Amino acid sequence: MNCSWLRLAGTAAVVLSATAHAQSDPLPSWHDKAAKKAIVEFVKATTTPGNPKFVPLPERVATFDQDGTLWVEHPLYSQFMYVLERVPAVVKAKPELANQEPFKTVMSGNRAALEKLTERDLEILAVATLTGMPVEQFQDEVRGWLAKARDPRWKKPYNELTYLPMQEVLKYLRANGYKTYIVTGGGQDFVRVYAEQTYGIPPEQVVGTAGATSYSYGKDGKPVLTKEAKVVLNDNNAGKAEGIHLMIGRRPHIAFGNTAGDQQMLEYTAGGTGARLSLLVLHDDAKREYAYGPAKGLPDTKVGAFSQALYDEATKNGWVVISMKDDWKRIFAFEK
Amino acid sequence: MNCSWLRLAGTAAVVLSATAHAQSDPLPSWHDKAAKKAIVEFVKATTTPGNPKFVPLPERVATFDQDGTLWVEHPLYSQFMYVLERVPAVVKAKPELANQEPFKTVMSGNRAALEKLTERDLEILAVATLTGMPVEQFQDEVRGWLAKARDPRWKKPYNELTYLPMQEVLKYLRANGYKTYIVTGGGQDFVRVYAEQTYGIPPEQVVGTAGATSYSYGKDGKPVLTKEAKVVLNDNNAGKAEGIHLMIGRRPHIAFGNTAGDQQMLEYTAGGTGARLSLLVLHDDAKREYAYGPAKGLPDTKVGAFSQALYDEATKNGWVVISMKDDWKRIFAFEK
Numbered sequence: 001m002n003c004s005w006l007r008l009a010g011t012a013a014v015v016l017s018a019t020a021h022a023q024s025d026p027l028p029s030w031h032d033k034a035a036k037k038a039i040v041e042f043v044k045a046t047t048t049p050g051n052p053k054f055v056p057l058p059e060r061v062a063t064f065d066q067d068g069t070l071w072v073e074h075p076l077y078s079q080f081m082y083v084l085e086r087v088p089a090v091v092k093a094k095p096e097l098a099n100q101e102p103f104k105t106v107m108s109g110n111r112a113a114l115e116k117l118t119e120r121d122l123e124i125l126a127v128a129t130l131t132g133m134p135v136e137q138f139q140d141e142v143r144g145w146l147a148k149a150r151d152p153r154w155k156k157p158y159n160e161l162t163y164l165p166m167q168e169v170l171k172y173l174r175a176n177g178y179k180t181y182i183v184t185g186g187g188q189d190f191v192r193v194y195a196e197q198t199y200g201i202p203p204e205q206v207v208g209t210a211g212a213t214s215y216s217y218g219k220d221g222k223p224v225l226t227k228e229a230k231v232v233l234n235d236n237n238a239g240k241a242e243g244i245h246l247m248i249g250r251r252p253h254i255a256f257g258n259t260a261g262d263q264q265m266l267e268y269t270a271g272g273t274g275a276r277l278s279l280l281v282l283h284d285d286a287k288r289e290y291a292y293g294p295a296k297g298l299p300d301t302k303v304g305a306f307s308q309a310l311y312d313e314a315t316k317n318g319w320v321v322i323s324m325k326d327d328w329k330r331i332f333a334f335e336k
Numbered sequence: 337m338n339c340s341w342l343r344l345a346g347t348a349a350v351v352l353s354a355t356a357h358a359q360s361d362p363l364p365s366w367h368d369k370a371a372k373k374a375i376v377e378f379v380k381a382t383t384t385p386g387n388p389k390f391v392p393l394p395e396r397v398a399t400f401d402q403d404g405t406l407w408v409e410h411p412l413y414s415q416f417m418y419v420l421e422r423v424p425a426v427v428k429a430k431p432e433l434a435n436q437e438p439f440k441t442v443m444s445g446n447r448a449a450l451e452k453l454t455e456r457d458l459e460i461l462a463v464a465t466l467t468g469m470p471v472e473q474f475q476d477e478v479r480g481w482l483a484k485a486r487d488p489r490w491k492k493p494y495n496e497l498t499y500l501p502m503q504e505v506l507k508y509l510r511a512n513g514y515k516t517y518i519v520t521g522g523g524q525d526f527v528r529v530y531a532e533q534t535y536g537i538p539p540e541q542v543v544g545t546a547g548a549t550s551y552s553y554g555k556d557g558k559p560v561l562t563k564e565a566k567v568v569l570n571d572n573n574a575g576k577a578e579g580i581h582l583m584i585g586r587r588p589h590i591a592f593g594n595t596a597g598d599q600q601m602l603e604y605t606a607g608g609t610g611a612r613l614s615l616l617v618l619h620d621d622a623k624r625e626y627a628y629g630p631a632k633g634l635p636d637t638k639v640g641a642f643s644q645a646l647y648d649e650a651t652k653n654g655w656v657v658i659s660m661k662d663d664w665k666r667i668f669a670f671e672k
Contacts, residue, residue, distance in 0.1 A: 058532070179540075196394070202394055203585030203586055204540075204584045213578045213581050213582070215578055225578065238551035246524075249542065268551075
């Protein structure tokens with residue numbers, strides 16, 4: 001072995017590696033259009049020392065809504081499916097509920113009756129299925145449900161219904177020093193059960209609607225945290241910006257949402273100094289997923305209120321609108 | 337240059353480096369006694385693959401109370417000093433307060449009268465100095481105060497009054513993959529201003545007593561988060577365990593506290609499965625710092641209620657009691 005050759009080989013390897021890095025596409029499921037370009041330009045500018053848009057490593061915070069932004073939210077949020085599908089177990093443990101509303105309606109499985117459940121009914125169901133037990137018991141119940149639950153359209157586990165292009169964005173941002181957070185209107189304890197496995201996002205980086213817990217001692221004298229029917233953080237709308245301050249304490253530099261519940265998070269992100277990017281996922285692909293954005297003449301629906309007002313705000317403020325139809329080559333990893 | 341020699345030198349460097357690592361003392365300000373041994377043994381066991389006490393990297397969570405555990409809390413918590421010292425600025429902005437209690441008493445500087453302030457008085461002062469302004473304005477005010485404020489005994493900035501042995505523990509745990517968190521009864525927004533610079537702990541790893549914020553729009557149309565006089569998390573006693581679940585979502589494997597306000601955090605930590613270590617800092621060094629632990633015949637005081645009951649619980653449950661007098665060679669970095 002010759003030392004000069006060794007040095008040369010070493011240099012060549014470094015050059016090749018840098019070239020390979022520059023050539024590899026971090027977002028292969030995205031078409032080379034405006035949305036992809038905006039994301040790539042943002043990442044390059046904020047991570048290049050000397051660039052006026054450079055963001056120091058500790059301040060690289062990226063936030064993502066979950067339902068409708070990272071995975072499918074139609075026809076019902078997965079957590080709502082959980083609440084409905086937990087009812088039989090709750091009724092089995094407390095048989096007297098079988099003849100009480102709204103449990104009776106849920107147990108009947110009558111779809112028309114189910115659709116007439118009021119906000120108050122849903123609250124009763126949520127309290128019965130999501131609270132009143134130790135934190136660890138709840139986590140076990142969610143884990144057990146996730147292993148068996150299937151989406152009604154694709155007949156797949158929910159964690160296979162994440163959007164491949166968004167998974168690429170998560171990895172791309174993390175590879176560039178961004179801390180990725182979920183900021184969801186869904187239950188914080190619920191999403192934390194699967195976020196690490198599903199998105200590579202650890203529990204401490206999941207901000208969601210959070211209930212109080214209460215500290216007490218079990219029969220063995222050990223501490224128990226019990227989930228209570230009291231909301232500490234309603235992580236929707238203004239609550240998303242407030243929740244980010246409470247749980248992270250830094251303003252995001254990049255944020256992704258898809259409905260009116262994300263409006264304030266996107267405004268709060270865009271309102272910071274320096275480089276900021278707010279992006280909206282537009283559901284406009286009825287064939288491969290769903291089309292429920294009101295923009296471009298698509299019909300509005302109850303779930304996922306991507307309103308015309310939000311779309312207008314996005315275009316007025318220069319937020320990036322991501323068209324699932326036009327920007328994404330593939331939507332799911334299981335697609336061919 | 338000879339290639340064999342290069343390889344040999346490389347190998348030697350690796351061996352030397354590993355030896356240096358094994359020989360260097362991660363806790364040089366600690367006497368080689370039981371407390372130090374317990375910490376080192378815990379870290380070695382939980383980070384050695386194959387050891388029955390091994391803890392996977394993502395689960396390595398360490399929590400620290402701040403006042404009295406990481407820095408001096410006598411004669412008054414620094415945040416309480418802040419509240420008192422902010423009063424002149426508050427009165428200057430609203431002159432009508434000058435003749436209203438408790439502002440009048442604080443402005444008088446009469447120490448005897450100050451000591452008679454009631455809980456309700458303190459609450460009024462806290463609301464007046466800590467809330468009612470945008471988050472960024474509060475951060476600027478705290479930053480400005482910290483630059484000028486001096487501890488009454490050592491005449492030094494508060495962030496120089498951190499305990500050197502605890503700074504070593506923070507670095508030692510982080511070097512071994514532990515995420516270090518502050519879990520403080522103090523204000524979360526207050527501590528976040530200086531935690532990164534003072535302890536290397538970023539804002540998102542500071543859990544503290546937290547108030548609500550409210551989202552609105554400024555004159556320029558940009559979002560503003562205003563600090564409100566409503567407590568979201570009282571991060572004391574049971575609130576510390578509840579706050580850890582809310583903000584981190586994982587049970588600590590190692591926790592440090594010093595007063596009754598830390599009892600539940602230490603119990604919650606010790607109550608988990610696998611390797612867990614709870615430690616109490618005992619203030620028993622009247623000469624170099626303060627002696628206000630009740631144990632070993634020391635007098636009890638109002639601040640820092642390290643009660644006999646807590647000490648008994650610690651010894652009964654095998655928690656480690658750290659004697660500042662006997663376990664620490666040096667207390668502050670500025671000591672010779």
